[in-house]
Amino acid sequence: MSGYVVAIDGPAAAGKGTLAKRLAAALGLPYLDTGLLYRAVGRRVLDHDADPRDAVVAAAEAEALGADDLARTDLRGPQADFAASAVAAIPAVRAALIAFQRRFGAERGAVLDGRDIGTVIFPEAQVKLFVTASAEERARRRFLELRARGIQADPDQVLAEIRDRDAQDANRPVAPLRPAEDAVTIDTTMLDADAAFAEAMAIVRDRLGESVP
Numbered sequence: 001m002s003g004y005v006v007a008i009d010g011p012a013a014a015g016k017g018t019l020a021k022r023l024a025a026a027l028g029l030p031y032l033d034t035g036l037l038y039r040a041v042g043r044r045v046l047d048h049d050a051d052p053r054d055a056v057v058a059a060a061e062a063e064a065l066g067a068d069d070l071a072r073t074d075l076r077g078p079q080a081d082f083a084a085s086a087v088a089a090i091p092a093v094r095a096a097l098i099a100f101q102r103r104f105g106a107e108r109g110a111v112l113d114g115r116d117i118g119t120v121i122f123p124e125a126q127v128k129l130f131v132t133a134s135a136e137e138r139a140r141r142r143f144l145e146l147r148a149r150g151i152q153a154d155p156d157q158v159l160a161e162i163r164d165r166d167a168q169d170a171n172r173p174v175a176p177l178r179p180a181e182d183a184v185t186i187d188t189t190m191l192d193a194d195a196a197f198a199e200a201m202a203i204v205r206d207r208l209g210e211s212v213p
Contacts, residue, residue: 003029003107004109004208005124005125006027007117007121009130011166012142014131014133016113016129017113019131029108029111030104039084041084042080044064058086061087065100118180137189
């Protein structure tokens with residue numbers, strides 16, 4: 001590996017994506033939002049008018065996935081949500097996407113965010129961060145995000161969905177969401193984006209020393 005890997009894990013709406021993008025820019029590293037991978041595979045399946053639950057088709061599309069697929073503008077919405085959920089349940093798809101993530105980070109290092117980067121994808125990552133926040137604060141952020149996009153939402157329902165997702169992530173049989181043993185936790189409940197970035201950069205510099213730009 002010619003660079004170093006920064007693995008960022010955490011629950012939904014904790015701010016890990018925003019932080020990961022900013023770290024990648026500051027460190028001069030490629031960035032990968034691993035959550036888009038399953039959406040992109042699902043969309044490729046739909047492009048062929050196939051059923052995302054078809055394991056053979058989904059596995060083939062996962063193997064054919066490229067960087068351009070992640071830049072598509074149609075990876076959100078109910079249809080994409082269903083397709084992503086369907087392909088994510090297929091073991092061969094998961095295996096292909098694990099390989100995709102490892103290739104991405106191995107080329108010249110990377111910042112990756114997801115739910116099992118530090119525990120499964122890159123257990124040898126030089127820097128591991130676990131970014132979290134209270135369920136209430138994460139629900140508040142998600143509600144404001146939805147409202148900014150013109151989507152009507154009920155705050156109590158958003159909180160319930162956040163808690164349901166937390167339970168699913170923590171209790172799934174494969175790669176449950178948890179901090180890696182050597183991860184540093186950043187609680188963003190009371191932090192704005194600048195403060196979270198400053199804390200993360202301090203951790204990166206502590207781990208990597210003079211190699212950090």
